[in-house]
Amino acid sequence: MITDPTTLLVSVLTLGVGAQWLAWRMRLPSIVLLIVLGLAIGPLGGLVDPDALLGEQLFPFVSIAVAAILFEGGLSLRVKELRETGRQLWRLMTVGILATWVLITALGVWIIGLDLELALLLGAILVVTGPTVALPLLQHVRPERRIGALVKWEGIANDPIGALLAVLVLEWMLAAGAGSSPFVSxxxxxxxxxxxGGFGAWFVGLALKRHWLPDALHGAAVLMAALFAYVAANGVHHECGLMAVTVMGIGLANQRDLDIEHVLEFGENLRVVLIGGLFLLLGARVQLADLALLGPASLAFVALIVLFVRPFAVWTSLVGLGVPWREKAFLGIMAPRGIIAAAVASLFALQLEEYGFHQARLLVPLVFLVILTTVSVCGLAARPLALGLGLASEKNDGFLVLGAHPFARAIAESLLAEGVRVVLVDSNRANIAAAEAAGIPAHHASIRSDWVQSDLALEGIGHFVGLVPNDEVNGLAALRFQSLFGRANCFQLAATARDDETSRLDDxxxxxxxxxxxxxxxELERRFVAGARPRRTTLTDGFQFSDLLEQHGDGAVPLFCVKRTGAVQVFGSDMRPTPEPGDRLICLVADQAARIERRASAA
Incomplete structure (x- = not known):
């Protein structure tokens, strides 16, 4: 076991980020890999002991990290998403939570044999569906916009409500609120x-709008303000700080004339580090001896939570709202428990044992077993289920194209002919009308409008391509979509060389x-006007990529390579795919007359 605290902490954070990279490369849910790795370095390998590493600071560290993650999650919530999901969310937050609480309480009494008080507390803890798990899973699954928004809202809003409910049950059990009603509390x-939370959102928004802070401090200052709100709210009532940071994040995200994209990017980067560290510590903290306390009945308890309690709560909550059964089925499995449930259970178990609740020693292993099971089931089953229900695209190789002019339409038609999803966006109505007449999905909108990112259906889309004549618009639009598609999948045309220093783009x-x-x-427009068109060619052993280039000379511009697997590769200045027999190439090819004229001119 590593004993140096600094080495241990850095190693845990590095492993957390590394595990998420490995999960991305293997196309696996990062949460599952993090839990497995945490178990490997903790109870199985004996390399890390979180309690020895952080001591009494473990729970404060977890609390602050979760508050930061919830705040970042709140920044990603847009109230306009509730136009389609508001009623469903309200039902899940009321009927769903109540049904889950009652059913888990009943299972705790009948199957595990817990006293009613402890079963009520266990049920309150397990109503939480943590965003620390749900948000990474949504990035992995990429379900349809409506169902994705509902899962995101439920996961983030559920956390503070569940934690607060657990606190109220604990206060009732310990008679801490003698003389005052739990409803007053x-x-x-x-x-x-x-x-x-609301005041914090208003004040921070005012500070940003009036430029009281330099840009370099925006991300750090906003995060510190959120953590201050968390501490202040906790000072008024235990665990209501989570609600404060969630409200503050939502309030900031939905203020008019306030750009928080750079703050959100800072929070997203921080979330990657924190989630990696938290789930490694969670897995490493599992004690095999505690799990041994649980008998076979605990397996039935967890199985019923996954297979009965959650589906029943979802279907009961959404009855009469016209939600398709496919969406209900997907929601029925998307209830992973996360770090909040683990932290609350660990903290409350210690207090209850001091007050003589002997069954409290079962609280932590039961909650950890539920966490491990729900995270594994959701992580492994969510994407296959979404694909099977038609709520997600099997491939995300499609293209969002800025521009619907004739050349862009020709490229779109070639990609569509290969079965690749393409969506065109242009502010020119004539171009959009021509695209729609050709059967190409197209939308009249500004690429910088919030509607494109929040309301446009982008399922199956994984690339952005800027094809308009304005180099600055192409670049800025690509920059906007890097957070959605990743830097590796955002492209713009080469900038036009300019001699004027005042108008030249950055190199x-x-x-x-x-x-x-x-x-x-x-250059591409010149070739297109001269008769060049995108052509699709299947490579064979007798006609390979080199043969195609030799046949057409400089009259062929390789654009895309569609692999035999269906994956699409883009030709770029820093990316030159290696086409193989069986692949299909899309090239901009000059017509024969133009090629003859060019060769004669060169001679």
Whole structure:
């Protein structure tokens, strides 16, 4: 076992980020890999002991990390998403939570044999569906926009409500609120959480709008303000700080005339590190001896939570709202428990044992068993289920194309003929009308509008391509979509060379250069007007890529390579695919007359 605390902490955080990279490469849910790795370095390998590593600071560290993750999650919530999911979310937050609480309480009494008080507390803890698990899973699954928004809202809003409910049950058990009603305690917590969070959102928004802070401090200052709100709300009522940071994040995200994209990017980067560290510590903290306390009945308890409690709560909550059964079935499995449930259970078990609740020693292993099971089931089954129900695309190789001019339409038709999803966006109505007449999915909109990112159906889309004549618009639009598709999948045409220093773009493009550095919009348009068109060619053992280039000479511009597996590769200045027999190439090929004229001219 490593004993140096600094080495241990750095190693845990590095392993957390490394595990997420490995999961991305293997196309696996990162949460599952993190839990397995945590078990390997903890109870199985004996390399890390979180309690020895952080001591009494373990729970404060977990609390602050979860508060930061919840705040970042709140920043990603847009109230306009509730136009389609508001009623469903309200039902899940009320009927769903109540049904889950009652059923888990009943299972705790009948199957595990817990006293009613402890079963009520266990049920309250397990109503939480943590965003620390749900958000990474949504990035992996990429379900349809409506169902994705509902899962995201439920996961983030559920966390503070569940934690607060558990606190109220604990207060009732310990008679800490003697002389005051639990409903009074709940009212105080709600007022403190919403009030402090709302005030924090207003004040921070005011500071950003009036430029009281330099840009370099925006991310750090906003995060520190959120953590201050968390501590202040917790000072009023235990665990209502989670509600405060959630409200503050939502409040900031939905203010008019306030750009928080850079703050959100800072939070997303921090979330990657925190989630990796938290779930490694969670897995490493599992004690095999504690799990041994549980008998076979605990397996039935967990199985019923996954297979009966969650589906029943979802179907009961959404009855009469017209939600398709496919969406209900997907929601029925998307209830992974996360770090909040683990932290609350560990903290409360210690307090209850001090007060003589002997069955409290079962609380932690039961919660950890539920976490391990639900995370594994959701992580492994969510994407296959979404694909089977038709709620997600099997491949995300499609293209969002900026521009619907004739050349862009010709490229779109070639990709569509290969079964690749393409969506065109243009602010020119005539171009959009021509695209729609040709049967190409197209939308009249500004690429920088919020509607494109929040309302446009982008299922199956994994690339952005900027094809308009304006180099700056191409680059800025690509920059906007890097957070959605990743830097590796955002492309723009090569910038036109300019001698005027005042109008020359920075040498470093804002996105990857499409097709090649010499193929500007003007050059591609010139070829297109001269008769060049995108052509699809299947390579064989007798006609390979080199033969195609030799046949057409400089009259062929390789654009895309569609592999035999269906994956699409883009030709770019820093990316030259190696086509093989069986692959299909899409090339911009000059017509024969133009090629003869060019060769004669060169001679």
């Amino acid at each position: 709940l009212a105080i917590a709600l007022v403190a959480g919403v009030g402090i 470093q493009a804002l996105a990857r250069v499409l097709f090649g550095a010499q193929f500007t919009h003007a």
